[in-house]
Each structure stands twice: as structure tokens, then as C-alpha cells.
Amino acid sequence: MSALICGSVAYDTVMVFEGRFKDHILADRIHLLNVSFLVPGMRRNFGGCAGNIAYNLKLLGGEGHAMAVVGSSLGGFYAMVLAERLGCPAVLLNPAVEPARDLAAYVGELRAYHDASVTLQWLPEALDELRALAPARITRPERCFAVIAKGDELLDWREMAAHCAGAQILLLEGSDHALSDFAQHLPAVLRFLRLGDREPVKT
Missing domain, CATH: 3.40.50.1820 (Alpha/Beta hydrolase fold, catalytic domain)
Structure with missing residues (x-):
């Protein structure tokens, strides 16, 4: 079986958090929640509906082809x-x-364009990943x-x-x-x- 796949492909870096957030947050105290928390690790995930379709087709013995x-x-x-x-x-x-050359000037702390109260961190390692790709x-x-x-x-x-x-x-x-x-x-x-x-x- 072979299929032509239409859909999105995503690449995300997702924080690894052992357990469930609900086990660490009391409903009556949620208004006190600080948005800063320790993330012991990160994992890279490929996803999006096209990636998921291709993965599941492979599990079924089929083959997916990106359109x-x-x-x-x-x-x-x-x-x-x-x-x-x-x-x-x-x-x-x-x-x-x-992109590694063009984005090098932005390494460090940045303000989100949609909300200046949100700060982001652009790391030098991201440039290395772009160069490798x-x-x-x-x-x-x-x-x-x-x-x-x-x-x-x-x-x-x-x-x-x-x-x-x-x-x-x-x-x-x-x-x-x-x-x-x-x-x-x-x-x-x-x-x-x-x-x-x-x-x-x-x-």
C-alpha cells in the first residue's frame, strides 16, 4: 500500500516534565502560579498531521509520500x-x-513581538542546529x-x-x-x- 500524504509537518522542542501538572497545582491556588518553572530536559518531536499519517501508515506496512x-x-x-x-x-x-548567519544577531534574550512582557531566549546552539541542517x-x-x-x-x-x-x-x-x-x-x-x-x- 502506498499513499500520497497532504498535511502539515511540524518540528517542536517540547519540555520534559515528569508526572502531571495537575498533581503539582492546587485548583484554589492557580491564581498564584508563577510562569517560571524548572524544566529538567527537552525533547525534539516531529509531528503535524502529515508526519503522523506517514508514521501510522508505516506501522500498517504501508508507505507514505509527501506531496x-x-x-x-x-x-x-x-x-x-x-x-x-x-x-x-x-x-x-x-x-x-x-538563517544561521541572519539570526546570529538575535542570540540572547528577546521580547516577543506579540506581547512585550514575554521574554524568549535564542541560544547559540540553535544556530549550530541550523548550520547542521x-x-x-x-x-x-x-x-x-x-x-x-x-x-x-x-x-x-x-x-x-x-x-x-x-x-x-x-x-x-x-x-x-x-x-x-x-x-x-x-x-x-x-x-x-x-x-x-x-x-x-x-x-
Whole structure:
């Protein structure tokens, strides 16, 4: 049995906490709970519905194949990594090509963008992990489609285009890092993934 899998793939670092939180928290004292607590360890989990489907298919003796991976910015970097490992097509939306270099300036304590009262810790080890993941190049550019905006305010479009050499590239004259005009480029993405009409993408 073989199946084409559509769904999300996630990679999480999850804290390891022995026991159950409910055994350590009294309901009538929950309002006193401090958000700081000791975490003796962390574990890395792959998940998301696509990962879970593939895992369970394997348990049943089947084989799952990723239909494609799609990612934007750092997610575009992860999509490149997954496409190389899984051998599937990738859609890269303003992909980060040197995230360890680009994120090095943020090592240390950061404030969350959605709530300045929340602090986060960006560790140097995370940069090492990004370097270890980084593919030297895209080995099968014909299975990649990149949407790259010259107006990207965070990443250099020339570097993205050079890294994606040989891939189908939709180079946008303006736009921005978030590709806020993505809806008008979605038909080209769907054509590449063969989810729309079957005509070749015009770039």
C-alpha cells in the first residue's frame, strides 16, 4: 500500500516534565502560579498531521509520500531541507538561505513581538542546529518553485535567486517579505503543484 500524504509537518522542542501538572497545582491556588518553572530536559518531536499519517501508515506496512513542502522565510529554509531529504517538490516563498548567519544577531534574550512582557531566549546552539541542517545546494532544482520578492525588506532577493538557480522562479518586482500580495501569485503555485490547470508556469 502506498499513499500520497497532504498535511502539515511540524518540528517542536517540547519540555520534559515528569508526572502531571495537575498533581503539582492546587485548583484554589492557580491564581498564584508563577510562569517560571524548572524544566529538567527537552525533547525534539516531529509531528503535524502529515508526519503522523506517514508514521501510522508505516506501522500498517504501508508507505507514505509527501506531496510537496511549502515554506516562507525560515519555513522556506526548512522546506528546502525537507525536500532534499524526502525527495518531494518544494515551494519556497522568500526563503532564508543562510538563517544561521541572519539570526546570529538575535542570540540572547528577546521580547516577543506579540506581547512585550514575554521574554524568549535564542541560544547559540540553535544556530549550530541550523548550520547542521543546511543543504549546500538544491540538488534537484527542477522540483523547486521559488516566489521571490525584490521588495523583501529582510532578505536579499539576489541571494535567494542565486541559491534557487535552476529552479522555476517567479521574481516579483515589488511586494515584501510577507508576500502580502500572495493571493495573486497563488495560481502559479497551484499550477506548479499540479493542483490547478496543467499548463507550465510562466515566470
